[in-house]
Amino acid sequence: MTRLRTELRAVGIDNFLRRNLSSQPTQMAPRLLGTVFGIDPEWLPDDAFHFLLLKKAIERASLKRQKLPQYNTIDDAAQLLRTRRNIMVITGAGISTSLGIPDFRSKNTGFYDKVKAMGLAEGEEVFDIHEFDHDPTKFYSLAGDILPDLKRFSPTHAFIKLLQDEGRLQTNYTQNIDNLEQLAGVDQARLIQCHGSFATATCRKCRHQVPGREIFDDIRAKRVSRCKSCLLNPTKPTVPSNPRKRRKGSTRPQRHVWEDSDDESDGAYDIPQPGVMKPDITFFGEQLPDTFFTRFSEHDCKAVDLVLVMGTSLKVAPVSEMSRYLPPQVPHVYVSREPIKHVNFDIQLLGDCDHVAFELCRRAGWTLKHAMIPDGFKVKVKPVEGSGEQWRVLPRESNKKSGAVTPASRAGTPGSLRASPSPLKVKASVREASRSPRPPAIGKNDGELRPFYEKYLGKA
Numbered sequence: 001m002t003r004l005r006t007e008l009r010a011v012g013i014d015n016f017l018r019r020n021l022s023s024q025p026t027q028m029a030p031r032l033l034g035t036v037f038g039i040d041p042e043w044l045p046d047d048a049f050h051f052l053l054l055k056k057a058i059e060r061a062s063l064k065r066q067k068l069p070q071y072n073t074i075d076d077a078a079q080l081l082r083t084r085r086n087i088m089v090i091t092g093a094g095i096s097t098s099l100g101i102p103d104f105r106s107k108n109t110g111f112y113d114k115v116k117a118m119g120l121a122e123g124e125e126v127f128d129i130h131e132f133d134h135d136p137t138k139f140y141s142l143a144g145d146i147l148p149d150l151k152r153f154s155p156t157h158a159f160i161k162l163l164q165d166e167g168r169l170q171t172n173y174t175q176n177i178d179n180l181e182q183l184a185g186v187d188q189a190r191l192i193q194c195h196g197s198f199a200t201a202t203c204r205k206c207r208h209q210v211p212g213r214e215i216f217d218d219i220r221a222k223r224v225s226r227c228k229s230c231l232l233n234p235t236k237p238t239v240p241s242n243p244r245k246r247r248k249g250s251t252r253p254q255r256h257v258w259e260d261s262d263d264e265s266d267g268a269y270d271i272p273q274p275g276v277m278k279p280d281i282t283f284f285g286e287q288l289p290d291t292f293f294t295r296f297s298e299h300d301c302k303a304v305d306l307v308l309v310m311g312t313s314l315k316v317a318p319v320s321e322m323s324r325y326l327p328p329q330v331p332h333v334y335v336s337r338e339p340i341k342h343v344n345f346d347i348q349l350l351g352d353c354d355h356v357a358f359e360l361c362r363r364a365g366w367t368l369k370h371a372m373i374p375d376g377f378k379v380k381v382k383p384v385e386g387s388g389e390q391w392r393v394l395p396r397e398s399n400k401k402s403g404a405v406t407p408a409s410r411a412g413t414p415g416s417l418r419a420s421p422s423p424l425k426v427k428a429s430v431r432e433a434s435r436s437p438r439p440p441a442i443g444k445n446d447g448e449l450r451p452f453y454e455k456y457l458g459k460a
């Protein structure tokens with residue numbers, strides 16, 4: 001595989017195909033080559049379709065980032081932090097779980113059990129815009145469970161703020177909707193909330209936007225929040241709020257059943273109904289915020305000189321695709337509980353994000369101050385066997401002996417730190433699966449995302 005990748009980079013896709021796809025007995029059969037590039041060998045489409053997929057898979061492989069050999073250790077990472085000035089930080093659920101915020105998309109939080117008890121087949125339905133417009137009570141009866149308390153942020157959030165204070169934070173792209181980056185003091189201008197957040201809420205009818213906290217009481221009381229602007233201006237024109245078509249095969253009525261309007265009445269006694277407020281988190285069926293693409297293409301992709309990924313397994317587009325559009329010499333550092341393979345990182349620091357952030361700061365000559373980091377806190381760093389760039393970062397036993405409360409001891413089970421697929425990804429894969437019984441193992445999100453990047457970056 002390494003030999004093939006090297007060859008691919010050296011000769012380009014077309015020459016690579018010419019050299020490797022042939023009837024010559026010394027060369028590789030197309031289906032074997034397909035297996036090398038991730039196409040299921042048991043899947044037997046016709047040759048033309050297989051070739052199309054193979055070409056796409058090879059294109060994808062040719063875009064995959066290559067590891068830089070000069071960066072390998074935690075000290076290399078600390079040195080990079082100290083010397084780079086335009087750091088892109090990509091974050092996910094793992095940076096908030098030490099606060100006890102459940103990764104509500106993972107199966108073992110109890111959230112999904114509640115969803116099932118409400119008669120919804122899938123947890124994702126709570127975050128489906130069509131479901132919401134059809135019946136917002138389901139979302140409102142569950143949203144209290146995922147509402148951030150907005151009083152605490154984690155040491156990792158403090159670390160991102162520290163990078164900003166040191167003048168090194170280019171942009172923080174977060175997949176989290178808890179808005180704790182803002183609580184920690186990360187500048188709004190340097191923060192991209194890829195999946196939106198609870199920071200604001202918008203009326204589904206008139207698009208009136210309010211600070212998110214104005215609807216928190218309703219969310220906590222499990223009461224559907226109504227738009228005050230609609231109430232004050234009942235004649236305001238309504239804005240179509242549902243740009244995409246409904247899913248095929250849906251038998252649901254188009255009319256919103258929760259609206260009290262009655263087509264059969266003569267209208268004489270109708271009271272105009274205010275619209276429903278929705279937190280500005282990105283639901284299934286909604287576009288990602290434009291700010292993501294604009295910020296990445298116009299500000300970041302040429303300026304970034306270090307990428308730091310924390311607390312996410314990077315399985316979710318669009319963040320999973322970003323490294324492919326950055327210059328190849330930009331170093332990439334990964335911080336999470338478990339290693340990842342589908343993106344080549346230069347350094348992987350495996351442990352609680354809070355612990356790794358603490359140690360990176362210490363080695364960079366900074367102090368990360370946070371109530372959850374006790375005085376005298378120490379970690380040990382051990383190499384992962386068989387790997388030159390992976391390191392386990394664990395709290396020292398002495399922390400426990402001295403009675404110190406470590407961030408880890410407040411965290412949930414080890415599994416709770418694992419980032420899980422976002423609604424966007426889950427839905428995409430569900431749709432994909434319903435279309436094709438055996439989806440090829442290549443770029444499931446490409447169709448949706450590549451056009452955006454291509455538009456902004458002019459890449460083929």
Ligand SMILES: [Zn+2]
Nearest residue numbers: 203206227230
């Ligand atoms: Zn309204």
